[in-house]
Amino acid sequence: MTQRRVVFAAGLGCALLVAACQNDVLNSPRVPAYQGGTMFQRYVAMGNSITAGFQSGGINDSTQRQSYAVLIGGVMGGNRFYYPSLNSFGCPPPFTNIFTGARVGGAGITGTTCLFRSPNIPPYLSNVAVPGAETIDIMNNGPTPGTHSNPLTQLFLGGRTQVQVMMAAQPTFVSAWIGNNDLLGAAQAGDTTLATDTALFRAEYAKMLDSINATGAGAVLIAVGLGHLANNVVLPFFSSGTTWFGAISSGAFAPAPISVAANCAPPRGDTVLVSFAYGFGLVATASGGTPVTLDCTAPPVIEPAETRFFATLQLKYNAIIQGEATARGFAYTDSVNVMMDSLAAVLPAGSQFRPFPNVGAACSTFPFGAAFSCDGIHPSTATQQLIARKIVRAINAKYGSAIPNIP
Amino acid sequence: MQRLVWHVLVLFAGLPALLPAQGFGIYEQGTCAMGRAGTGVAAPCADGSAIFFNPAGLAGLKGGRATLGVTLLDVQGGFTDDLSQQKTKLDDPLLAIPQVYVAYGVTSKLGVGLGLFAPYGLQTRWPLTFDGRFAGYDNILRSVYIQPTVAYQVTPWLSLGGGLDIVLGKVELNQRLDLAAAPVPTALVPVPPGSPPVLFGQFGIAPGTDFANAHLEATKTTVAGHFGAIARVTDRLSFGARYLMQAKFEYSGTATFTQVPTGLIIPADIAVGALTIPAGTPVDAFLNAPPLSLFDPTSGVFRTQAVTTTIRNPAQLALGVAYKIANGWTVLGDYQRTWWNSFNELDIIFPQDASGLLDRKLFERYDNTNGFRVGAEWARDAKWTFRGGYLRHQGAAPDETVTPLLPEGARNEVTAGFTLKLSRGLTADVAYQYIRQNDRRGRTREALFNQVPNTLLNHGVYDFHAHLFGVSLGYAF
Numbered sequence: 001m002t003q004r005r006v007v008f009a010a011g012l013g014c015a016l017l018v019a020a021c022q023n024d025v026l027n028s029p030r031v032p033a034y035q036g037g038t039m040f041q042r043y044v045a046m047g048n049s050i051t052a053g054f055q056s057g058g059i060n061d062s063t064q065r066q067s068y069a070v071l072i073g074g075v076m077g078g079n080r081f082y083y084p085s086l087n088s089f090g091c092p093p094p095f096t097n098i099f100t101g102a103r104v105g106g107a108g109i110t111g112t113t114c115l116f117r118s119p120n121i122p123p124y125l126s127n128v129a130v131p132g133a134e135t136i137d138i139m140n141n142g143p144t145p146g147t148h149s150n151p152l153t154q155l156f157l158g159g160r161t162q163v164q165v166m167m168a169a170q171p172t173f174v175s176a177w178i179g180n181n182d183l184l185g186a187a188q189a190g191d192t193t194l195a196t197d198t199a200l201f202r203a204e205y206a207k208m209l210d211s212i213n214a215t216g217a218g219a220v221l222i223a224v225g226l227g228h229l230a231n232n233v234v235l236p237f238f239s240s241g242t243t244w245f246g247a248i249s250s251g252a253f254a255p256a257p258i259s260v261a262a263n264c265a266p267p268r269g270d271t272v273l274v275s276f277a278y279g280f281g282l283v284a285t286a287s288g289g290t291p292v293t294l295d296c297t298a299p300p301v302i303e304p305a306e307t308r309f310f311a312t313l314q315l316k317y318n319a320i321i322q323g324e325a326t327a328r329g330f331a332y333t334d335s336v337n338v339m340m341d342s343l344a345a346v347l348p349a350g351s352q353f354r355p356f357p358n359v360g361a362a363c364s365t366f367p368f369g370a371a372f373s374c375d376g377i378h379p380s381t382a383t384q385q386l387i388a389r390k391i392v393r394a395i396n397a398k399y400g401s402a403i404p405n406i407p
Numbered sequence: 408m409q410r411l412v413w414h415v416l417v418l419f420a421g422l423p424a425l426l427p428a429q430g431f432g433i434y435e436q437g438t439c440a441m442g443r444a445g446t447g448v449a450a451p452c453a454d455g456s457a458i459f460f461n462p463a464g465l466a467g468l469k470g471g472r473a474t475l476g477v478t479l480l481d482v483q484g485g486f487t488d489d490l491s492q493q494k495t496k497l498d499d500p501l502l503a504i505p506q507v508y509v510a511y512g513v514t515s516k517l518g519v520g521l522g523l524f525a526p527y528g529l530q531t532r533w534p535l536t537f538d539g540r541f542a543g544y545d546n547i548l549r550s551v552y553i554q555p556t557v558a559y560q561v562t563p564w565l566s567l568g569g570g571l572d573i574v575l576g577k578v579e580l581n582q583r584l585d586l587a588a589a590p591v592p593t594a595l596v597p598v599p600p601g602s603p604p605v606l607f608g609q610f611g612i613a614p615g616t617d618f619a620n621a622h623l624e625a626t627k628t629t630v631a632g633h634f635g636a637i638a639r640v641t642d643r644l645s646f647g648a649r650y651l652m653q654a655k656f657e658y659s660g661t662a663t664f665t666q667v668p669t670g671l672i673i674p675a676d677i678a679v680g681a682l683t684i685p686a687g688t689p690v691d692a693f694l695n696a697p698p699l700s701l702f703d704p705t706s707g708v709f710r711t712q713a714v715t716t717t718i719r720n721p722a723q724l725a726l727g728v729a730y731k732i733a734n735g736w737t738v739l740g741d742y743q744r745t746w747w748n749s750f751n752e753l754d755i756i757f758p759q760d761a762s763g764l765l766d767r768k769l770f771e772r773y774d775n776t777n778g779f780r781v782g783a784e785w786a787r788d789a790k791w792t793f794r795g796g797y798l799r800h801q802g803a804a805p806d807e808t809v810t811p812l813l814p815e816g817a818r819n820e821v822t823a824g825f826t827l828k829l830s831r832g833l834t835a836d837v838a839y840q841y842i843r844q845n846d847r848r849g850r851t852r853e854a855l856f857n858q859v860p861n862t863l864l865n866h867g868v869y870d871f872h873a874h875l876f877g878v879s880l881g882y883a884f
Binding site: 042079084087114116117118119121122123124125141142143147149150151153154155156157158159160165168170 | 587605606610611613614616669672675676678686687866
């Protein structure tokens with residue numbers, strides 16, 4: 001009798017102990033369900049202004065959400081993709097009319113307006129890109145000599161580097177699109193000496209990739225540039241001297257006292273490039289009553305030899321990037337087609353790429369073409385979508401994954 | 408020497424473990440009772456622990472009993488973050504909780520005793536790498552009850568007892584402060600009336616950036632009462648009840664702060680209100696220089712200063728039944744109700760901080776809990792007695808208040824133990840208890856700006872289990 005009681009008591013105790021151990025599985029990590037989805041549980045994007053979502057000479061929460069990185073993070077479907085959301089109207093707010101200088105938010109808003117970040121601070125950042133960043137800035141912050149930090153570097157990274165923030169997010173997949181500013185800044189100034197030399201580019205780029213390797217994440221590396229200069233395609237931010245010659249000669253900016261030198265006329269004018277910043281800067285000066293002349297031998301104007309230099313440099317950068325991708329087993333892709341002809345997918349047809357801005361037009365009418373935002377450099381929302389689709393295709397091709405298409 | 412021993416006992420009794428009972432309650436106040444799942448309101452153990460389990464149990468005591476016991480707690484648990492899936496383990500050391508009871512039967516009806524026990528308290532220690540360090544990484548709540556007790560057998564079947572509890576309370580909170588969540592003084596960045604201040608996180612400071620360590624420590628002694636009754640309906644059947652009053656502590660103490668280097672450098676000139684912080688400025692220097700001067704020992708927000716708070720140890724009621732079957736077998740059952748709703752809001756006030764930035768309101772909003780215990784005891788012979796039991800109780804913390812300070816929840820526990828009579832007056836008790844807490848979703852941070860928390864803040868799972876070992880020596884005189 002006593003033995004039966006002991007056995008009963010022991011059995012009851014074991015049953016209760018087992019019941020006590022039936023804890024629910026309460027954690028629910030978001031592992032994407034599609035083929036190969038495990039790799040894309042936590043995606044981090046590194047880069048510069050295009051990746052950050054800069055458009056029309058500014059950046060705010062609206063443009064940030066239109067970045068290709070945010071689009072890709074959305075379809076990857078892993079853990080939430082966090083970007084450093086800026087308070088309305090932005091930092092600085094984007095142009096509503098680049099010719100008048102009007103920006104989102106209206107009166108009182110200037111290019112130095114900065115309304116800081118949203119009070120909803122995310123636990124980590126997935127989009128760590130910073131406008132203005134060059135390759136050296138991925139692992140270095142200002143005021144270190146040679147770096148290019150700006151207020152957004154502080155607002156986005158808080159004193160850390162892109163690599164540090166990327167690693168803090170414990171990524172499973174990283175995209176890196178860096179290097180555009182290494183030659184763009186020099187091109188804008190028309191000074192080849194300001195471009196990052198290939199040795200430094202190679203070294204800094206490799207350091208970044210070493211850091212990505214250290215996380216164990218997969219990666220896609222994106223070629224420098226939108227299209228290849230070597231294919232004689234340039235951003236609408238740059239126009240030929242001939243275009244400017246025609247516009248000024250025809251009185252497009254009258255009554256502003258601006259004239260144009262004969263060296264901007266064809267055939268020489270067809271071979272040089274005038275940046276919008278330089279050309280329209282002269283127009284703005286003239287509009288203030290100061291007579292000016294556009295001279296196509298001035299230092300900011302890009303001479304044919306300089307164009308060849310930048311085209312070659314772009315090819316060298318991309319050869320380095322592609323070589324690293326191959327060596328490390330990462331995916332590699334151009335952002336758009338090398339001829340930029342893929343931008344033809346941007347609607348409406350025929351308006352994707354305007355060689356010279358529709359002077360005076362509001363940004364809503366796409367003065368640089370529908371493929372570009374209202375600064376002639378940064379992709380429009382539609383182009384960001386094209387870029388996102390192309391990158392997803394490249395990732396799926398390399399890793400055999402089935403990341404859903406960008407809508 | 409006696410004074411020294413007394414101090415040591417008080418000190419050790421105040422080293423609580425992480426919550427072996429509901430909320431921050433601790434029920435393992437005697438090895439004998441521990442072996443039968445803490446049951447005994449209707450029939451307390453004869454080791455003097457009736458002072459805690461039912462003061463009425465001292466009535467009818469023959470001679471004297473003195474018991475010195477210790478419970479060792481091996482606490483295991485941690486927090487698993489949803490996103491990283493990384494688990495941070497509790498850093499609690501092996502803890503020892505002694506109990507001391509001395510009881511004496513003055514007459515056949517009158518019993519007296521003195522007990523020292525700690526029915527409420529907690530210690531949660533987390534590594535400094537844990538995100539919960541901003542809520543508290545080393546948190547101690549001590550309540551040592553010293554209870555002189557008297558009991559009287561009113562009738563042959565009814566005994567009553569009661570005691571006055573002198574309760575020594577101490578609370579200690581160590582936490583890190585996160586610069587990302589720290590408000591920028593409105594003198595620097597004005598905000599519209601009624602709007603929350605701008606946070607340093609809005610200037611890019613990443614969450615998890617330690618910039619200060621806070622140590623808050625306060626003590627208070629208060630009094631409470633403990634009453635009990637036992638009705639022996641037959642020689643075999645008895646019922647019992649006890650009620651421990653709420654103990655209210657109006658703590659007053661000191662808060663000290665030390666700066667923790669962030670090592671961050673401002674990378675570019677940045678305008679903060681009317682002030683432009685130049686590139687290259689160390690963030691640490693910015694925080695500790697005008698106009699902020701946060702750590703200035705005389706005027707800084709984080710100077711050493713007074714701190715007050717009020718905490719209530721809740722009242723508890725236990726009802727029990729005991730039945731002697733035959734052949735030395737006794738079965739027991741207890742029900743316990745604890746009024747945890749008295750642990751509602753925790754206001755941590757810094758009266759000398761005119762800015763009001765330091766004041767905290769923690770919304771605990773605990774629920775009253777019910778606990779059920781069943782136990783059995785088999786006195787095999789005059790030398791050996793064996794025990795076992797099971798208990799289950801609800802969690803007191805609501806779903807939105809499962810935090811690093813007290814990540815508790817519903818529990819199932821099994822126990823076993825025995826008494827060995829070593830000699831005529833000397834007995835030894837040994838008991839083991841396994842605690843398994845249901846995994847529970849929780850958070851690591853408090854809500855910003857003293858806001859009412861909700862379950863949307865939960866971002867991971869707390870798990871907890873523990874092994875308890877009890878040993879005691881009793882002497883009858």
